[in-house]
Amino acid sequence: xxxxxxxxxxxxxxxxxxxxxxxxxxxxxxxxxxxxxxxxxxxxxxxxxxxxxxxxxxxxxxxxxxxxxxxxxxxxxxxxxxxxxxxxxxxxxxxxxxxxxxxxxxxxxxxxxxxxxxxxxxxxxxxxxxxxxxxxxxxxxxxxxxxxxxxxxxxxxxxxxxxxxxxxxxxxxxxxxxxxxxxxxxxxxxxxxxxxxxxxxxxxxxxxxxxxxxxxxxxxxxxxxxxxxxxxxxxxxxxxxxxxxxxxxxxxxxxxxxxxxxxxxxxxxxxxxxxxxxxxxxxxxxxxxxxxxxxxxxxxxxxxxxxxxxxxxxxxxx
Numbered sequence: 066x067x068x069x070x071x072x073x074x075x076x077x078x079x080x081x082x083x084x085x086x087x088x089x090x091x092x093x094x095x096x097x098x099x100x101x102x103x104x105x106x107x108x109x110x111x112x113x114x115x116x117x118x119x120x121x122x123x124x125x126x127x128x129x130x131x132x133x134x135x136x137x138x139x140x141x142x143x144x145x146x147x148x149x150x151x152x153x154x155x156x157x158x159x160x161x162x163x164x165x166x167x168x169x170x171x172x173x174x175x176x177x178x179x180x181x182x183x184x185x186x187x188x189x190x191x192x193x194x195x196x197x198x199x200x201x202x203x204x205x206x207x208x209x210x211x212x213x214x215x216x217x218x219x220x221x222x223x224x225x226x227x228x229x230x231x232x233x234x235x236x237x238x239x240x241x242x243x244x245x246x247x248x249x250x251x252x253x254x255x256x257x258x259x260x261x262x263x264x265x266x267x268x269x270x271x272x273x274x275x276x277x278x279x280x281x282x283x284x285x286x287x288x289x290x291x292x293x294x295x296x297x298x299x300x301x302x303x304x305x306x307x308x309x310x311x312x313x314x315x316x317x318x319x320x321x322x323x324x325x326x327x328x329x330x331x332x333x334x335x336x337x338x339x340x341x342x343x344x345x346x347x348x349x350x351x352x353x354x355x356x357x358x359x360x361x362x363x364x365x366x367x368x369x370x371x372x373x374x375x376x377x378x379x380x381x382x383x
Contacts (some may be wrong), residue, residue: 092112099246100134104235105305114138114238117167119303120147121174127175131267134238136164139277143266147177148299149338156274163221179302181336184329186229186318186380188285195219195364196378204378206366213375215250215262216368218332222361224316225383230308233374234264236304243268244280248304250373251291254314255362257349259291260333262373264304270295288335291350296333296340307376308336315383317358325358 072250102108108115114132121128127147131139139161145153162170188194195203198211204216212233234248238264241247243265250262265286268275272283283289288296302308318327329346332339348354 069181097131099237099239101372102305103233103374108147108236108305110173112236112238114164115236115305116169117164118238120177121171121178122146122177123174125151127177128171128312129267130167130171131242132236132238133161133242138162138164139242139267142169147179149336150179156271157269159274159276161277179336180307181231181332183229183309183311183337184231184307185377186309186311186361188229189381192379192381193221193223194379196375198376211376213366213378214368215366215371215373215375217366217375218256219364222359222363223380223382224361226314226383227321227383228254228312228314228364229376229377229379230265230312231307231309231377232262233307233376234262234304235372237264237371241280242277243286245285245369246371248371248373249369251365251367251369252310252312252373253353253365253367254312254331255329255359256365257350257353257356257358257362258329258331258346259350259367260310260312260331261285261289261291261352262367263287264301265299266301266303268301269299278289286341290334290344290346293346293350294341294344296335297342298338298340300335300338300340302336310335316360316362319360319379329358 095229118130118132125145127143129141133139142158143152144155145151195215196213200208205220207214237247248264252260262361263286270283282293287301313332315330317325317329320326331341331344331346332342370373
């Protein structure tokens with residue numbers, strides 16, 4: 066049976082959920098002059114913590130090491146392996162350590178360099194090539210260094226489709242982990258249903274398992290349907306790693322009089338792991354909930370003042 070996350074919610078309760086006031090994000094003072102890297106080589110040259118951050122394996126234990134700036138790190142140890150690759154789904158062992166302690170621990174671990182199995186996927190015959198490194202009539206927005214940057218959008222409108230997107234989050238270790246300033250962007254499908262794009266590498270979606278002050282709610286983290294549903298598995302990779310979303314989108318259906326007869330349904334694969342399966346969306350997310358649903362709409366690469374990059378974006382209409 067297809068899944069719906071709203072079966073038990075009334076329309077009134079659902080609309081009220083979008084009025085939820087998020088936990089505070091970084092203040093203006095915190096955002097000012099936060100060191101930000103968009104190039105891995107430059108980050109490695111400038112910040113010794115960048116080369117330490119990442120994923121490791123110690124036998125059947127998977128470890129995620131997150132840089133918090135100034136030689137501090139947040140570690141999560143997962144039994145069975147890394148999220149999406151063997152983790153037993155039980156509470157990880159977590160803690161904050163300084164650089165000296167972390168370097169001592171990782172000396173006996175094997176660094177894992179995971180990449181999405183769909184990275185570089187070629188568009189099938191007949192697909193719409195939205196962005197392949199050069200400006201074109203299908204996209205409007207900033208294009209620099211062969212990349213599409215957050216704040217762009219398609220000029221066309223689309224209904225049912227399979228969408229492939231590759232994205233790279235900036236490295237901002239001084240921004241608090243879970244802060245909405247940590248590379249915030251988002252894919253707004255039909256400008257109504259947002260899949261969050263944010264650096265939440267190292268976080269799991271159970272708040273009780275996290276030993277850091279939270280700056281935002283889990284349903285605002287990478288892979289979430291914004292403020293509506295968290296992913297089934299946390300699959301965010303380290304910042305400045307190219308990641309993928311492969312999305313199957315079924316648009317809402319309307320009868321000849323314009324009455325909606327079927328809700329939107331979305332399946333998302335993040336870095337090769339299915340994080341949402343056939344989720345039913347009766348209305349949009351966030352600000353998208355205020356816009357009337359449509360049979361066809363644009364795709365927005367949301368901009369929030371962060372240099373999040375996109376490439377190899379194509380869409381196969383159904």
